[in-house]
Amino acid sequence: MSKLTSLFNEKKHNLLSVFFTAGFPKLNDTEIIIKSLENSGVDFIEVGLPYSDPLADGPTIQHSSSVALSNGMNLDLIFNHLEALKGSVKIPLVLMGYLNQIIKYGDVKFCQRCKDCGIETVIIPDLPMIEYESHYKALFAEYNISNVFLITPQTSVERIRKIDEMSNAFIYVVASSSITGAKGEISEKQIAYFKRIEQMNLKSVLIAGFGISDKSTFNKACEYMNGAIIGSAFINYLSDNGSSTITKFVGDILD
Amino acid sequence: MSYFVDKNGYYGQFGGAFIPELLHPNVQELEDNYLKILESESFKNEFRDLLDTYVGRPTPLYLAKRLSEKFGATIYLKREDLCHTGAHKINNTIGQILVAKHLGKKRIIAETGAGQHGVATATVCALMNLECIVFMGEVDIKRQAPNVARMKMLGAKVVPATSGSKTLKDATNEAIRDWIGNPEDTYYLIGSVVGPHPYPDMVARLQSVISKEIKEQLKAQTGNENPDMVIACVGGGSNAAGAFYHYLDEEKVDLIAVEAAGLGVNSGESAATSQLGEVGVLHGSKTILMQDEFGQVTEPYSISAGLDYPGIGPLHAFLHESKRAIFMNATDQEALDAAYELTKIEGIIPALETAHALAVLHKMKFEKNQVVVINLSGRGDKDLETYIANLKDE
Numbered sequence A: 001m002s003k004l005t006s007l008f009n010e011k012k013h014n015l016l017s018v019f020f021t022a023g024f025p026k027l028n029d030t031e032i033i034i035k036s037l038e039n040s041g042v043d044f045i046e047v048g049l050p051y052s053d054p055l056a057d058g059p060t061i062q063h064s065s066s067v068a069l070s071n072g073m074n075l076d077l078i079f080n081h082l083e084a085l086k087g088s089v090k091i092p093l094v095l096m097g098y099l100n101q102i103i104k105y106g107d108v109k110f111c112q113r114c115k116d117c118g119i120e121t122v123i124i125p126d127l128p129m130i131e132y133e134s135h136y137k138a139l140f141a142e143y144n145i146s147n148v149f150l151i152t153p154q155t156s157v158e159r160i161r162k163i164d165e166m167s168n169a170f171i172y173v174v175a176s177s178s179i180t181g182a183k184g185e186i187s188e189k190q191i192a193y194f195k196r197i198e199q200m201n202l203k204s205v206l207i208a209g210f211g212i213s214d215k216s217t218f219n220k221a222c223e224y225m226n227g228a229i230i231g232s233a234f235i236n237y238l239s240d241n242g243s244s245t246i247t248k249f250v251g252d253i254l255d
Numbered sequence B: 001m002s003y004f005v006d007k008n009g010y011y012g013q014f015g016g017a018f019i020p021e022l023l024h025p026n027v028q029e030l031e032d033n034y035l036k037i038l039e040s041e042s043f044k045n046e047f048r049d050l051l052d053t054y055v056g057r058p059t060p061l062y063l064a065k066r067l068s069e070k071f072g073a074t075i076y077l078k079r080e081d082l083c084h085t086g087a088h089k090i091n092n093t094i095g096q097i098l099v100a101k102h103l104g105k106k107r108i109i110a111e112t113g114a115g116q117h118g119v120a121t122a123t124v125c126a127l128m129n130l131e132c133i134v135f136m137g138e139v140d141i142k143r144q145a146p147n148v149a150r151m152k153m154l155g156a157k158v159v160p161a162t163s164g165s166k167t168l169k170d171a172t173n174e175a176i177r178d179w180i181g182n183p184e185d186t187y188y189l190i191g192s193v194v195g196p197h198p199y200p201d202m203v204a205r206l207q208s209v210i211s212k213e214i215k216e217q218l219k220a221q222t223g224n225e226n227p228d229m230v231i232a233c234v235g236g237g238s239n240a241a242g243a244f245y246h247y248l249d250e251e252k253v254d255l256i257a258v259e260a261a262g263l264g265v266n267s268g269e270s271a272a273t274s275q276l277g278e279v280g281v282l283h284g285s286k287t288i289l290m291q292d293e294f295g296q297v298t299e300p301y302s303i304s305a306g307l308d309y310p311g312i313g314p315l316h317a318f319l320h321e322s323k324r325a326i327f328m329n330a331t332d333q334e335a336l337d338a339a340y341e342l343t344k345i346e347g348i349i350p351a352l353e354t355a356h357a358l359a360v361l362h363k364m365k366f367e368k369n370q371v372v373v374i375n376l377s378g379r380g381d382k383d384l385e386t387y388i389a390n391l392k393d394e
């Protein structure tokens, strides 16, 4: 059983995940960020692979990616950092990155290194379901890697059912029709959408993301979803405060 | 071998639709409808009518006598530079704006490099009374100022792309991000044979009017509809796709695609994608793109904003891999020289993009009576500043 599945078996509500871009703000911050997040009670972590052209990301994550890349971050280094942490980090780590990096790195080598680092879950925003099925499903299965699919307010019921069928980690419920970025509030329209998804009685764990930024939006999302992911707001926090006071950021959300 | 898109949206291993789930409904809607629309009588009539009466088609196929004499071949120029707005780009925008109307879209977004596609999009939006937003790299806004002014005059909003290299690739990223945020009312009017399926096929079909006319005109002028060779420049590849389209299955016709070498293919300042690129995914399509050892997209360089793109359309990636087309390239200087040359001996100032296609004449040996068609994709008005700045007093 994967670490994520064990987590979901134990805990079904208020799951908090935090996203950060590896190599930001400093090249070697991966360890301190992951350990601080774990120690402050985050349930699982998304490690973003910085990319030159992150199509689904807003200015905050774009900026963190370009800083990380100019710091010299690359896929080899990220895997080295994660491999070094393998024994000491208990909570699940999920890799999030764009497909071109994986193609260039080599699909098989990518999977092998994930396995070496104990990574069992990936999110590849520009890998659509049809391409996943025909080119990646079998390979990922061989390495015990689960792929996370996204759904949005525009995703049809039929497609959501199919995604639910294909998912064995969680479904990433994109909270609004937009790129990533911290927003103020969760609107009535978003709540109606969360309710609609909740009422579908899907088998998969539902985690909301995109625009979840603080205690209030996190709690609101958790009324309907199993948990939520905070990304841009955390990156903004790191920009302003560096990596030494992460516990405070998480504390403010969970207290 | 088929050079046309297969039912899954692929040209060999290239193509597909590598898009975030957020774009799935938009792209699916287009895929479900584009062929139905393009093949409907009402679309065909409207498209033909606008091409004839608004764009100014058919464009002439001009026998360039002095150029022919100079190179010892029979050289024809397909005069896309005489299209309304000054380049082939409008063939595509007229077609897609009709598609957008059929789909009931109210808001049009586009990316632009040289500004030609932006102008062509702003023009058809003015014509159809639709809102128009054009994303353009900050660097390109500076080097193509006249086109920025034209777009604004046409009523378009020009939004600077300030991420990455601040050129065409980044403008495309910004357009895609906007589309993600506006999935219902917005149509993304892409400017070349790039992007997720069905865009490459749709744009190639709309631009294929170029080779359809070349065939008819050559037949009328020489008795034979097939030349020995067709030459076109490739940024994303739309003018080349249009000029090659009806010759793809005529294996005796050599197809020459010309990329921008910038300061030289191996100078580190180049946009010769087929020479420098590797297989990957860019802007929703599996293709050949310029990237570093970790798959980060690298910043291309060319003096010509319209060729300053790190990828090529999937059709061209396939034509390259299958060797159906021969890929050549020209440097900034070679393109400038070719532009001055054409201006002097034929009285035609070509666009800088087009000048790359002309430049390779110097790199080939012709046999007498060899028939060569060069797609003169655009005119040089927008590049006058660059031409004047580089003109050496003689």
Ligand SMILES: Cc1ncc(COP(=O)(O)O)c(C=O)c1O
Pocket: B087, B088, B089, B113, B114, B115, B116, B117, B191, B192, B193, B233, B234, B235, B236, B237, B238, B239, B240, B305, B306, B307, B351, B353, B354, B377, B378, B379
């Ligand atoms: C005159 C002209 N030719 C060629 C191009 C390159 O585009 P494509 O390769 O799609 O024809 C451009 C792009 O702006 C252009 O303006």
